[in-house]
Amino acid sequence: MSLSVIKAGLFDTLQDDGRYGYRHWGVNTGGAMDQVAARMANSIAGNKNFETVLEMHYPAPVLRCNHAAVISVTGADFMPAVNQNKIPLNTPVILCPGDLLSFEKPRTGRISYLAVQGGFMSDNWLGSGSTHIKLGMGGFKGRALKAGDELLFNNEYETILSPDKGRVLPWHIPHDHSDNEKISILPGKEWEYLADTARSAFLESSFTISTHSDRMGFLLNGEKLSLKADIELLSSPVRYGTLQLLPNGQIIVLMADHQTTGGYPRLGHIITAHLGRLAQCISGKHIQFAFMDIATAEHLMLEQENYLQQIHMSCSLKWKILYAQKTA
Amino acid sequence: MNFPYSYSIHGLGDNAVLIDFGNVIDRELNLFIARFQKKIRSAGIHSVTETVAAYASVAVYYDVIKAFRNKGMFSSAQDFIIHELEYLLQSSAFHEETVAGDPVGIPVCYELPYAPDLSALARSRGISTDKVIEVHTRNIYHVYMTGFLPGFPYMGEVSDSIAFPRKQQPVRVTAGSVGIAGRQTGIYPVDAPGGWNIIGRTPLPIFEPEKENPCRYNTGDRVQFFAITADEFKRYKSRPF
Numbered sequence: 153m154s155l156s157v158i159k160a161g162l163f164d165t166l167q168d169d170g171r172y173g174y175r176h177w178g179v180n181t182g183g184a185m186d187q188v189a190a191r192m193a194n195s196i197a198g199n200k201n202f203e204t205v206l207e208m209h210y211p212a213p214v215l216r217c218n219h220a221a222v223i224s225v226t227g228a229d230f231m232p233a234v235n236q237n238k239i240p241l242n243t244p245v246i247l248c249p250g251d252l253l254s255f256e257k258p259r260t261g262r263i264s265y266l267a268v269q270g271g272f273m274s275d276n277w278l279g280s281g282s283t284h285i286k287l288g289m290g291g292f293k294g295r296a297l298k299a300g301d302e303l304l305f306n307n308e309y310e311t312i313l314s315p316d317k318g319r320v321l322p323w324h325i326p327h328d329h330s331d332n333e334k335i336s337i338l339p340g341k342e343w344e345y346l347a348d349t350a351r352s353a354f355l356e357s358s359f360t361i362s363t364h365s366d367r368m369g370f371l372l373n374g375e376k377l378s379l380k381a382d383i384e385l386l387s388s389p390v391r392y393g394t395l396q397l398l399p400n401g402q403i404i405v406l407m408a409d410h411q412t413t414g415g416y417p418r419l420g421h422i423i424t425a426h427l428g429r430l431a432q433c434i435s436g437k438h439i440q441f442a443f444m445d446i447a448t449a450e451h452l453m454l455e456q457e458n459y460l461q462q463i464h465m466s467c468s469l470k471w472k473i474l475y476a477q478k479t480a
Numbered sequence: 481m482n483f484p485y486s487y488s489i490h491g492l493g494d495n496a497v498l499i500d501f502g503n504v505i506d507r508e509l510n511l512f513i514a515r516f517q518k519k520i521r522s523a524g525i526h527s528v529t530e531t532v533a534a535y536a537s538v539a540v541y542y543d544v545i546k547a548f549r550n551k552g553m554f555s556s557a558q559d560f561i562i563h564e565l566e567y568l569l570q571s572s573a574f575h576e577e578t579v580a581g582d583p584v585g586i587p588v589c590y591e592l593p594y595a596p597d598l599s600a601l602a603r604s605r606g607i608s609t610d611k612v613i614e615v616h617t618r619n620i621y622h623v624y625m626t627g628f629l630p631g632f633p634y635m636g637e638v639s640d641s642i643a644f645p646r647k648q649q650p651v652r653v654t655a656g657s658v659g660i661a662g663r664q665t666g667i668y669p670v671d672a673p674g675g676w677n678i679i680g681r682t683p684l685p686i687f688e689p690e691k692e693n694p695c696r697y698n699t700g701d702r703v704q705f706f707a708i709t710a711d712e713f714k715r716y717k718s719r720p721f
Contacts, residue, residue: 175530175532177693177695178629178630178695286629286630286670287630287689289689341490385503386505386536387535388500388534388535388539389496389498389534389538389539391493391496391539393493412532412627412628413534413627413628421494423494446494450557453494453544457545
């Protein structure tokens with residue numbers, strides 16, 4: 153019914169689908185950076201779609217399981233291991249009391265998710281269990297995890313499964329961890345303000361993700377872009393995935409913990425279906441932007457939603473059958 | 481509709497649209513935007529989830545899947561939402577008689593260490609620090625928007641004699657700090673990096689997460705600063721609110 157933090161990771165926070173309805177107060181939505189991976193973690197662990205999960209960067213934490221539990225790890229591959237035996241991603245794994253979950257080294261991706269069957273208990277603020285770091289609200293005491301913390305499961309949930317036939321359950325949800333550097337965007341209101349040469353440079357060159365990148369924003373290195381003329385803009389709303397042009401000609405992409413309004417030119421907005429793809433890009437990785445039309449962007453979003461629903465339904469069914477057999 | 485401002489509607493990515501009234505600071509326009517925001521919320525366009533009003537623009541966030549189901553003949557959910565908002569905007573009255581309430585007082589200590597940038601600002605503008613304080617506390621300010629950080633009120637406009645551009649590099653700013661950026665003045669609700677010139681600090685909490693409306697100041701409020709001493713600042717701090 154709980155996991156203990158033996159060693160904290162770089163930045164481990166509890167996140168869900170985000171906090172909606174309060175942007176007019178300046179409260180951002182937050183939530184898991186890669187919603188696709190977070191939802192898959194929940195589906196595979198047998199949870200509802202938007203249960204609170206643990207979002208981890210590398211170095212990731214070392215966790216000890218205090219009771220029998222079912223977990224799943226998705227997103228970035230940090231080579232998860234139980235008692236130093238490697239476990240697969242996107243697969244349900246049964247843990248026993250005393251088991252140690254660790255992550256050996258980062259192989260692909262930037263952010264990994266851990267879901268536990270039953271869900272992590274989290275502080276709810278404004279309808280969400282996501283951690284709001286700036287305010288110290290939501291998640292686990294409003295902060296990143298520290299050694300010694302104990303993460304409780306909802307309703308003292310404990311699985312009745314035991315690993316008599318091995319810890320790793322024999323099913324796996326394939327997920328192409330799209331090592332894709334093509335990111336589609338829709339034009340921002342201030343796109344036209346870019347100088348002609350800057351517009352072609354933006355579309356033809358590639359950018360790398362700077363090490364100065366976090367849950368608030370990804371700073372991009374690459375061609376310095378200039379505006380047709382200097383302009384002082386009033387603060388205006390932005391969203392997760394907005395590309396802003398900084399005064400020094402660099403682009404910053406606003407991520408899940410972004411500010412709600414900003415005064416820098418908005419060159420474009422990443423389509424929702426590609427937000428997880430960007431969130432998984434590690435520092436130094438080359439990415440390239442291309443414009444897409446709104447109808448296609450919506451189509452991709454609906455397609456992604458259908459894909460996640462299908463995974464969710466097939467996982468739910470598998471869990472139902474498994475527990476029916478167990479209790480029969 | 482007799483609409484004194486031209487506007488344009490743009491996509492703000494694939495799940496929001498932006499109605500933009502230009503790059504202007506105007507109290508009447510800003511009050512209209514605040515009213516229009518409320519109207520959108522109560523209009524019952526059932527895929528709309530959130531609105532954010534700023535100086536001269538309002539963003540409308542919506543549930544794409546719901547909007548898509550209702551889009552009918554429109555080529556995209558976004559086109560459908562834009563059409564609905566256009567209709568709402570055309571049927572909105574721009575002018576509305578409003579009775580301005582009394583301004584709310586905000587205590588500010590303009591002494592060190594609470595005012596790290598006050599003397600530099602005064603020097604650059606060629607006036608004394610006392611003059612900056614006098615000018616800053618003289619005007620009644622309008623709260624144009626909350627944004628950037630939770631509860632951060634954007635207020636204006638400060639007199640030209642104390643207007644000052646943002647710093648080139650953001651620095652660490654303490655919660656309660658009162659700053660100037662151009663002709664705007666604002667208050668940092670939480671510790672954060674920021675580029676505004678800090679001329680004082682208020683002991684009042686600006687954003688209280690546990691409250692039903694956590695923002696102390698909201699769009700349309702009228703406020704006026706008054707100077708307090710460092711001793712008074714500490715007394716305020718020790719008082720419950």
